[in-house]
Amino acid sequence: MDARSNGLGPMEPVYAAVDRDPTATDRKRTTLLQKTWAYFKEYCVNTSLHGLKYVGEDQCPLAQRTQYLGYASLICDGNKMVGANTTDEDAIEFLLKAAPKLAQTLLNCSWHSEDNCSCLFDTVLTDEGICFTFNSIAYDDFFTDKAHQNNTLRHSRVNQVRGWSLDEGYTGRASEAVYPRRTVSAGAAAGLTIVTSTDDQNIDANCRWPVQGFKMLLHSPGDFPNMKTQFFRIPVDRDVVVSVQPRVMMTSEALHSYSPDGRRCYFSSERSLYFFRYYSEENCMTECLANFTVQRCGCAAYYMPRKKNVPICGGARMRCIKIGEDDFYGSERNLADCHCLPGCMEIKYTAEISHSQILWHKYFEQKPEVAAKLENKTHGKTVIYFKNSHFIPSHRSELYGFTTFMANCGGLLGLFLGFSVLSLIEFMYFLTARALCYFS
Structure with missing residues (x-):
């Protein structure tokens, strides 16, 4: 039958209604x-x-x-x-948490009979972030009560000074327990040996220059470390030998009568610092830079000593700190205003560094189980020791004092004129009493 004969028109297309979920787009976006x-x-x-x-x-x-x-x-x-x-x-708590831990940085340590890195090294806050220090004094001995101290860092340094002072050095016998630690002989066997480790993921070219290795600084136990200006680099995959020679400057007690500008140094009792218990040229410059930064930027860098009411500079102020530091060290007037003379008792260290490549792949071939643990890491070994058992200190004293001047004058007059003390008395007699009797 034809549809037309039935009176029915052509079938219209039917569109089925589809139920829409109004939250489908939101779920997809979520x-x-x-x-x-x-x-x-x-x-x-x-x-x-x-x-x-x-x-x-x-x-x-x-x-x-x-x-x-x-x-x-x-x-x-x-x-x-x-x-x-x-x-x-x-x-600061975040930096302590985010920084590589001591056990991740130093795999092995050896100093005399001690081999526990956590007992030999402490945590210290520097201008390069979190560092580890050997033989440095505790914060309570380092800073004064006026300096604000981070509680975590303060409790991480527990080694108190024993049998040592900045002016007199070690006061007891070599067999006595003292701190800072001391060695009684020279050579690598009596030195400090460390095995360092670096995770390849910690090499960040966006934050700093992409250089592998460690910065190392040799300084007196009473000096605040300044890693940006005084350091040498320890490369990775190297066996590094650091031979240390101390340079000690001592000053005669007879120079106490001279002014600090005349002798060009300060005795520890002559000048005290606001933040540091021990005076040194480095501590004085650090304190002066901290005060300059607070004056310039209104805050102190996280690694600088500061008062409790002085805020810590945030990331937006780091450029101000960098420019202020360049202006501080680049201005002769700023440095002169600090008047940071060297200490009359001063210890410096010179280092001779040599190194050779470590063939780790040869070592790992013999010990594959160690290679699996140290994958994606680079390692190095460093030995630090004193070059000689004895050294000759420099001694600052007066070249010509009053006694020396009188002795030289008397010697010259006696040599050429036969002059003596009796000649002086005779001269004074003829100049005074004899002249009065003669002319009266």
Whole structure:
């Protein structure tokens, strides 16, 4: 039968209505955000950028994640303006948490009969971030009560000074327990041996110059370390030998009668610093730079000594700190205003460095189980020792005193004129009493 004969028109197309989910687009967008966030957290965990892994921590507020980025910028180049103008003590706690641990940096240590790195090394805060120090004094002996100290760093340094002073050195016998530690002989067998380790992921070209190795500084136990200006580099994959020769300057007690400008040095009892218990030229310059930075930027760098009410500079102020530091050291007037003369008792160290390559692959071939543990890491060995058992100190004394001047004058007059003390008395007699009797 034809459809037309039935009186029915052509069949119209029927469109079925589809039920739409109004939340489908939102779910798709939420899933995409979750995948993006999960991917970002994976990047934070595996990235070489210092401290960024803490940004991706679970159960961490967004404000705290942003604050972590500002904390991490404190140890990067001063040209990077990240973070607020000021920060708080949490920044130092973050640096302590984000920095490589002592056990990850020093795999092995040896000093005489001690081989525990945690007993030989302490944590110290420097201008290069968190460093590890050997034979440095405790914070309570280092800083005065006026200097604000971080509690974590303060409790990490427990070695108190025993049997040693900056002016007199070691006062007891060699067999007595003293601190700072001392050695009684020269040579590598009596030195400090360390095996260093570097994770390849910690080499960050975005933050600092992409150089492998460690910065090492030799300084007196009472000096504040300045890693930017005084250091030498320890390369990786090298067996490094550092031969140390001390240079000691001593000053005669007879020069106490001279002014510091005349003798060009300060005795420890003549000048006291606000933040440091021990006076030295380095400590004086560090304190003067800290005061200059507070005056210029309104805050102090995280590694500088400061008063409790002085805030810590945030990432946005790092450029101000860098420019201020350049202006400070580049101005003769600023340095003259500090009047930081050397100490009359001063210890410096000169180092002779030699190194050779370590063929780790030969070692790992014999011990494959060790190679698996040290994968993606570079290592090095460093031995530091005194070159000689004895050294000759320099002694600062007066070249011509009053007694020396009188002796030289008397010697010359006696040589050419036969002059003596009796001649002087005779001269005074004829000049006074004899003349009065003669002319009266």
